[in-house]
Amino acid sequence: MSFEKVEHALHKRRKSRNIGLGAVLIGFVALVFVLTIAKVVDEGDAQRAEQALRINPPKASE
Amino acid sequence: MSDASLNTTTQDGDAGFGDFFALLKPRVMSLVVFTALVGLLAAPVPVNPIVAFASILFIAVGGGASGALNMWWDADIDRIMKRTQSRPIPAGRLSEGDALGLGATLSVFAVVMLFLASNIVAAGLLAFTIFFYVVIYTMWLKRWTPQNIVIGGAAGAFPPMIGWAVATGGISIESVLMFTIVFMWTPPHFWALALFMKSDYRDAGVPMLTVTHGRTSTRKHILVYTLLLAPIAIGTAFTSIGGPVYLAAAVVLNALFIKGAITIWRRDETQAEADGYRTEKRFFALSLVYLFAHFLAILAEAGLGQFGLGGWA
Structure with a gap:
């Protein structure tokens, strides 16, 4: 005797919800990663610019 | 036999991903x-x-979250109004608790x-916008005063200010003007909708101006707000976010909007019913174009500014 697995509408709805939630979570992790890189790079650029100003301050105009 | 095979109709907790997404009011989110x-x-x-x-x-998630909280609070009237009966809660695909949980978390x-x-x-x-939309508008004003749309419209007007604050970290006259354009545009937009969605608000007991002050008064209010909106929308052309492109767009759009409002003001219910509220529906459609085109013109000025062509300089 064989049992065939019948896919009900309920299973489809649950599957769509699980796939959707999975995609949202993966997207969020990727976004936080990229955002962190962007913030760190921006911060580094700002610090370098500040350091350069400290080493070679612009001459005050007469 | 699993529980799944016993009952395959939609049950609380068995909604699809799309139903949760619909709670976030994607169309409103696109404007945000x-x-x-x-x-x-x-x-x-x-x-x-x-x-x-x-x-x-x-910002979009925050806007969507306030939409979910609005659907949680308004589930009772959403079941009555034709326009909202297909939403996930009135349709029985999600429970009020789902909307509250999702809205509060997001x-x-x-x-x-x-x-x-x-x-x-x-x-x-953003936090203030969510608070304003959910508590001030949805819970307090919406069912209490016919000025619900006027004051509640502020919630929909905050997003450009938030966008500006993301870049500058503050508030300035330009961001306040963008806020004011959306704020002043909201009443004529929704009152035009209320004119042709006639029975919905009355059936739900929502004190829209059409229900409390009558339709003639609503037509007058549409004209007054449209006239007040025009100098603000055109005046924005002379700030740092405006320029000749924006000015040309604003003059044309406001002329059309005022013309539409005058036509609405001159009509009575007999005329409106005779042509199936054609003028009111056209004005509503124009109001969507009006807002979109104003912001598109601001965007165009910002884009031209990258090539030294934007603004008045």
């Missing part, structure tokens, strides 16, 4: 995204594209993430 993006790009401070993308996303999430992605001013404005 667009106006916030324009606010961000029109600002004089450049923003890292990744930070900009993330910030707009979190509200906190969006505000915290916007703070981390941008700054405290933008996050604070």
